[in-house]
């Protein structure tokens with residue numbers, strides 16, 4: 168019998184609780200390195216210039232085209248394909264998207280993560296569904312596996328992992344187990360521990376893998392290590408579930424950042440991918456994401472994919488009916504236009520480049536201060552986050568004394584650092600570890 172009085176109070180989400188505390192803090196030199204959202208060098212959210220441009224296009228007023236060349240006194244304008252399409256598109260309305268989402272978005276999203284030359288695409292071994300960002304993609308994948316996966320219904324996630332993985336899988340009744348991932352000694356990959364756990368997991372378990380820029384550690388396997396992981400997964404017939412939330416954001420190179428996924432697909436694995444465009448397009452609140460199911464090469468592969476797509480559509484219908492338009496329209500416009508795509512790549516290099524620079528500066532400052540410990544992991548780690556190695560008491564102390572906000576596992580969002588606060592931040596770290 169349901170009784171509202173019996174509903175217990177749940178704790179506040181720790182991350183968003185921290186954001187709230189930061190906002191309430193009035194200290195003039197407070198630093199927010201908690202949430203995984205890109206900030207520019209003035210600690211402000213950054214709307215990607217390419218996104219701004221497409222936004223103007225989508226609003227129907229167009230934008231003044233940049234003169235490209237002056238030829239014999241005439242100005243020649245660069246008119247992109249997207250520009251032509253959008254200016255003349257009478258269908259830019261607010262009708263429902265198809266259940267599986269905007270096809271021009273999902274097809275390009277698949278190309279982006281699989282690589283445009285992936286044989287899986289022409290062989291019709293892929294089906295894609297637009298989702299509520301990466302979270303929705305992980306959820307749809309988990310829900311699908313909870314219904315149809317015939318192996319061991321247990322997912323192995325890295326220790327640690329993005330905290331939401333635990334609740335998303337347990338919400339659909341898939342128990343969560345962990346494989347070792349982070350070595351406290353080296354602050355790098357515990358590769359032996361990881362391999363041993365994958366070898367010991369029951370046959371045909373689900374293995375959740377971060378495609379690049381692991382959250383929260385910033386530690387990724389090398390390509391050679393990925394190859395060994397693939398061999399182990401094959402030996403045990405495990406099922407790879409890739410989560411990709413940082414393609415292009417990690418190194419600035421889209422092709423480097425999908426190397427692990429491409430390798431697994433090349434090896435003929437059947438697998439799924441949850442893809443987010445929150446970080447690499449700066450479209451956090453627009454919830455643009457995609458779920459991909461890729462099957463192995465087989466004569467009946469395309470029939471398999473058709474059946475899977477039909478079930479995904481039913482699940483999607485009962486969950487959200489139709490995915491949201493705006494973010495997907497922006498992403499689709501960029502991915503379908505070579506000129507805008509090149510601008511996006513440039514924006515990605517700006518974001519990843521600033522983060523890489525902050526890593527260098529932070530390490531140099533800590534080494535200069537003679538801060539106890541080693542700090543090479545700051546530059547060895549990659550992507551949005553760094554696992555500093557600060558302990559929970561140190562994290563609480565730095566928050567109280569220096570007004571520096573990080574999650575209690577000692578994770579910092581590198582994008583929260585900039586040339587104005589990095590000196591202050593390094594000195595605060597130095598003080599708490601002494």
Ligand code: PMP
Pocket residue numbers: 203299300301302303329377382410411412443444445451456
């Ligand atoms: N997976 C990982 C590993 C992440 O770090 C994130 C973002 N924090 C996501 C998925 C999904 O985020 P979103 O739903 O905002 O796309």
